[in-house]
Amino acid sequence: xxxxxxxxxxxxxxxxxxxxxxxxxxxxxxxxxxxxxxxxxxxxxxxxxxxxxxxxxxxxxxxxxxxxxxxxxxxxxxxxxxxxxxxxxxxxxxxxxxxxxxxxxxxxxxxxxxxxxxxxxxxxxxxxxxxxxxxxxxxxxxxxxxxxxxxxxxxxxxxxxxxxxxxxxxxxxxxxxxxxxxxxxxxxxxxxxxxxxxxxxxxxxxxxxxxxxxxxxxxxxxxx
Amino acid sequence: xxxxxxxxxxxxxxxxxxxxxxxxxxxxxxxxxxxxxxxxxxxxxxxxxxxxxxxxxxxxxxxxxxxxxxxxxxxxxxxxxxxxxxxxxxxxxxxxxxxxxxxxxxxxxxxxxxxxxxxxxxxxxxxxxxxxxxxxxxxxxxxxxxxxxxxxxxxxxxxxxxxxxxxxxxxxxxxxxxxxxxxxxxxxxxxxxxxxxxxxxxxxxxxxxxxxxxxxxxxxxxxx
Numbered sequence: 001x002x003x004x005x006x007x008x009x010x011x012x013x014x015x016x017x018x019x020x021x022x023x024x025x026x027x028x029x030x031x032x033x034x035x036x037x038x039x040x041x042x043x044x045x046x047x048x049x050x051x052x053x054x055x056x057x058x059x060x061x062x063x064x065x066x067x068x069x070x071x072x073x074x075x076x077x078x079x080x081x082x083x084x085x086x087x088x089x090x091x092x093x094x095x096x097x098x099x100x101x102x103x104x105x106x107x108x109x110x111x112x113x114x115x116x117x118x119x120x121x122x123x124x125x126x127x128x129x130x131x132x133x134x135x136x137x138x139x140x141x142x143x144x145x146x147x148x149x150x151x152x153x154x155x156x157x158x159x160x161x162x163x164x165x166x167x168x169x170x171x172x173x174x175x176x177x178x179x180x181x182x183x184x185x186x187x188x189x190x191x192x193x194x195x196x197x198x199x200x201x202x203x204x205x206x207x208x209x210x211x212x213x214x215x216x217x218x219x220x221x222x223x224x
Numbered sequence: 225x226x227x228x229x230x231x232x233x234x235x236x237x238x239x240x241x242x243x244x245x246x247x248x249x250x251x252x253x254x255x256x257x258x259x260x261x262x263x264x265x266x267x268x269x270x271x272x273x274x275x276x277x278x279x280x281x282x283x284x285x286x287x288x289x290x291x292x293x294x295x296x297x298x299x300x301x302x303x304x305x306x307x308x309x310x311x312x313x314x315x316x317x318x319x320x321x322x323x324x325x326x327x328x329x330x331x332x333x334x335x336x337x338x339x340x341x342x343x344x345x346x347x348x349x350x351x352x353x354x355x356x357x358x359x360x361x362x363x364x365x366x367x368x369x370x371x372x373x374x375x376x377x378x379x380x381x382x383x384x385x386x387x388x389x390x391x392x393x394x395x396x397x398x399x400x401x402x403x404x405x406x407x408x409x410x411x412x413x414x415x416x417x418x419x420x421x422x423x424x425x426x427x428x429x430x431x432x433x434x435x436x437x438x439x440x441x442x443x444x445x446x447x448x
Binding site: 186 | 249250252253328329338339342343370371373374376377378379380381382383384385386388389398401402404405406407408409410
């Protein structure tokens with residue numbers, strides 16, 4: 001059990017180091033040697049967890065969607081908004097999430113399959129839209145998979161713009177503006193009127209979830 | 225006159241080479257020496273036109289908004305759609321435009337001010353929205369600058385998603401889907417109903433404009 005804990009912590013240290021090196025150098029220029037040095041682990045430990053640089057990048061890419069699940073809400077449109085604003089909040093505050101999102105937009109990362117996060121998020125958003133549709137919250141013409149793709153793609157760009165213009169300071173405002181522009185085209189007005197779409201919502205959802213999570217899962221946050 | 229033509233052609237050759245090298249290596253890893261070799265010009269010629277690597281990158285960044293201006297349309301919403309779909313078409317077909325858009329999303333490009341294209345496009349789209357508002361095509365609550373930012377940011381992400389998932393093959397479809405999701409939240413229904421928002425629109429606008437442009441300005445296209 002203690003041994004398993006240690007393995008989890010080592011894996012996490014390696015991924016944190018990889019995220020840092022990928023952010024600084026970009027995927028193409030990053031080397032495993034540099035990640036080793038930054039993580040302060042042995043070569044054996046690294047290769048026990050990850051086979052290659054691509055494997056490390058896939059680990060960072062998938063970290064952005066781990067461990068924080070918004071609970072069921074009566075309104076599926078609210079749940080969708082919460083998932084998106086929570087992700088924006090984590091992107092603003094968690095270097096690992098940021099590194100994952102940046103990697104997925106690194107168009108110089110040759111040989112790295114960056115489709116994963118787009119498809120993964122597309123499925124999450126698409127599922128929520130299907131549930132919203134089933135309980136009559138959406139306009140009749142909506143095709144959930146198409147709307148999901150529009151949301152995922154536009155989120156990626158709005159975060160990049162926020163990074164370029166304000167280093168993420170205005171991210172919650174920009175994502176709320178995006179949702180205020182997208183949701184009226186797909187949601188029935190009464191369902192939308194009841195939704196909390198304020199810029200502080202992401203931080204509030206994060207606080208709600210963090211309370212219920214074991215501190216052990218957030219060593220960085222527990223320390224900070 | 226001939227001398228000036230030669231200077232324009234040399235400048236263009238250097239920018240084309242820079243675009244190629246930036247796309248292959250990323251901004252950070254690209255070197256002026258490599259751009260020199262690719263362009264096949266002298267060091268003196270390059271430094272006559274560009275002072276530094278950043279200067280070259282700014283040249284590529286600003287190429288994406290040059291030379292193709294959609295003429296005035298009676299419906300400003302149609303004009304807005306035409307500007308956006310023309311840009312999508314050029315992104316799909318013109319390596320220089322592609323390189324500029326990618327550079328503006330290159331989060332590893334340290335020391336390169338990437339805000340230019342976001343702000344530039346924000347102004348173009350914002351101006352058109354103000355005109356649309358002035359002639360009563362928009363819903364009363366619309367704030368043109370905010371909507372412009374949402375459009376510019378989401379365009380950037382949807383193009384990145386199209387690149388990651390289909391190497392730009394599905395770009396016109398994705399951008400039309402984006403506009404079908406954004407425009408109903410800002411446009412009066414009768415104004416929107418008259419707008420051509422089909423995926424072939426970008427190529428049609430391009431053909432309309434290319435006819436009226438001097439072939440001299442599109443040496444690559446004239447040769448191809």
